[in-house]
Amino acid sequence: MTEDVPGVMMGFMENWQGLSGTWRVTLVVFVLVLMTAVTAFIVSRLVLWLERRFANTNNLWDDAFLHAVRKPAMGMVWLLGVYWAADAAYRYSEAEIFQANEHLLRLGFIWLLVWTLIGMIKQGEQLLSTPGKVQRPMDYTTVSAVSKLLRAVVIITAVLIFMQSLGYSISGVLAFGGVGGIAIGFAAKDLLANFFGGFIIHLDRPFKVGDWIRSPDRNIEGTVEHIGWRLTTIRTFDKRPLYVPNAAFTTIAVENPSRMSNRRISETIGIRYSDARQMAAVVAEIRTMLESHEAIDTSQTLIVNFLAFNASSLDIMIYAFTKTTEWVKFHEIKQDVLLRISQIVDSHGAEFAFPTSTLHVPDGIELSGLDQQGQTS
Template sequence: MTELFTQGIWGRTPEQIGQALAVIVGMVLLQFLLHSVIFRRLKKLAESTTTFVDNILVESARYPLRLSLFCLTLLLVSDILGFSPVFARWISRLAESGFIIAGTWFLSGASQLLTLSFAAWMEKRNTPLDLQVQPLFTRVLRVAVWIMGGLMLIQHLGYSITGIIASLGIGGAALAFASQDTIANVFGSAKILLDRPFLIGDWIKSTDGSIEGVVEDIGFLSTRIRTFADTLITVPNNKIANLALENFSRMTKRRIFTHIGLSYGTQIEQIQTVVPQMRQYISEHPEIEPSTLFVHFTSFSESSLDIMVYFFTRTTVWADWLRIREEIYLKFMLILQEAGIQIAVPARQLRLEHLPQGAFHDLMTFPGLISAPEDLEPLVNGPDLDSSAFSPGA
């Protein structure tokens, strides 16, 4: 034990080891104070101000500062312990690389300041920056910052940037072929930004029905859409930029379109009564857009006399639209009931010709074909229709 205190460890004196341990313990305590005390108070102080600058700076500096303190600890400990020149040079290079990464990290986080400042400047010029453009603009800045930081790090480690770029020419063709989808998606995102077929928060649907939901994010390579089943769809920008899309969020009004089928027993006078009543009710409804409104008797269908109803609600909110539609449909039912009109039920008329003797009886009694043969008995033996009508040659 005496030799340990007199000769030290690995040729280092007790004073050197003690100083190195003191630096390490001090840096650990400083890291704890920064994370648990100082940054928490700075964050609360930043949140109490009206500007966004201090909030971004505090969040951007938290982890880069901790990394910088770690690198500083390495340099101090290396200097105190007096490592060999080769090992000390590697420690120094490692710490300096950490400083470059920390600086790049901080600038990457603080790049949002430039985006928000640019957005504020655009707003003052009455040309506000779209919400979908702001995150993309920030990402472009961050990618640029990290590329610059990466180049600085490569240069600092002693590698030639020119040589690396020149060596890429060997596999350039293979790289271009492998990245053609990526490049197509980047151009797709540019097309989305320029054409603006949708924004973040819009409800969209592809005409082929493969995609429907609310746009959550528009990235460099893909767009994320939240479906109404609460699942998340990630669509490559190249694909979604070439799809025909319906944007429901850009509706200024919402359509209600239906046909009401009346039974063929309905009289002309009844139709002439209920159609104007329906039209008047819709036109006087406070939540209906009166400029485009059609209620007309339009067609003779196979089993019904059809009234077409076509109009728009002022609201585009789905829940309100459902409520209004239900209210109007119930009113239509009441109008038809008061007029004594029945809603048509789909029906088919069967005409039997040249049946062999006894074939009708076999048809009625065939298992599973006629659920209640006795219901057809009046058709055969009723006062207006003789059973001979179903005999051969009828």
């Protein structure tokens, strides 16, 4: 069918005896390109109309499909139009440059198919990971990994089909790739290590995009922004981007505070030695306060005990967990708990201790330069 359109138009132009062959071909090519432009515009408008029409439906996959195929559909129209125009020019001039027209048409079809598939994969990635579009959005890290894998499969398959269309043997290409892969593996071992490191991250999922992570082995701490096949981008708390090769995560320990179930309050306070008689009452009231606090998780370990005789204080250990894991809210709760502890200590007539020193002077020794009130004379 693609070969008939230029022939029909050339046959129609044969009746125009007043025009030379060059002008006839030029007119045919002009008409074909003009028709292609008009058809591409109509197709674009039609797809946009369908997108608006299906935007009101509950099914979001049709929207994703139409958005993915709109530009490839226009590309298909232009591919056929240019092919027909080139075929008409070849029938008149028989130039060697137009002999590649058939190959370009096949390669163009493959390229448009790849463009469409990659567009659908990207649309599916956005659809599955956006909370407002689906009832149960999937984890972005998992969706991103699957999307990258599918795109890699599509591109590799397209490259092999391209080479087969150009006359190369796929079996020979694969054999060369097996031998060349060994050499490439030695030359790019760090790149491959990062690639497999990224694969392990996607497989084991020690963290995902949006998690706060840190490493006790390296100076790494921040929020994960992107997990690529070679690098993981982390936004530190001073808002600097930190790019970490994926291979590093296979050799270091990584903490993921974002997955903690509770946040811990662990404090040691000290009261004066002169307030030892109030110790039991203070400890009991602090424990009661924590057990009745609405933000403290009483199902977790809760400890309030007289801990030790310190150099200048009697120490009390306070150990509890909050229900929230939010950093800002946790500090608000901790502030409230510490203020309540201060009020409890004050209500029992006790005071917090601070470092002091007591000087014992043996009997019979007088300190010169001081009067009876202990002031300098």
